[in-house]
Amino acid sequence: MKSFILKFRTIVMKAAIACGLIIGFSSQVWATEQGAKKELLIGPLANIYCYDLAPYPGEVSDQIQDGFVIFNYDDESGILMATVKLKGAEPDTDYPVRLIQNGYNGCWMVDGILSTNRMGNGVLHIEEPGVGSAAQIFIDTRYIFIDPTWRATDIFYYHP
Secondary structure, eight states: OOOHHHHHHHHHHHHHHHHHHHHHHHHHHHHHHHSSSSEEEEEEEOOBOOTTBBOOTTTTEEEEEEEEEEEEEEEEEETEEEEEEEOOTTTTTTEEEEEEESSSSOOOOOOOOEEEOOTTOEEEEEEEESSSSEEEEEEEEETTTTTSSEEEEOOOEOOO
């Protein structure tokens, strides 16, 4: 009888551990999908459709720019956020940055200016109401729509 109880306890403990791992893994995946997302920047001739954020035919985005963007969305306030960091870009330069959301006619609006220091490093934080369900960041070089342009490697999906 003791042998049966020990085997039963062992099976129950293994099952509990397995369930804990599965629950922990699934909640980690959920947190990643619903929380902040970090993306590298690519270019130099990034070009997307403003409505659905899909890459435009002929886009040349095979080079990684030294920097990244962190997207986030606050469900409670409905605010979409993006923090863009450039490293080793042209020193003492202003870069127009656009936070573009799908289904919204804000593609032509500059949302902020990222200014680099004498080392070519700069950070810009943008916040705006989430009006779509996906977002992309665009960094123009000095003038809007003038190449080279950089964008995030992937689209950020959120749920307003």
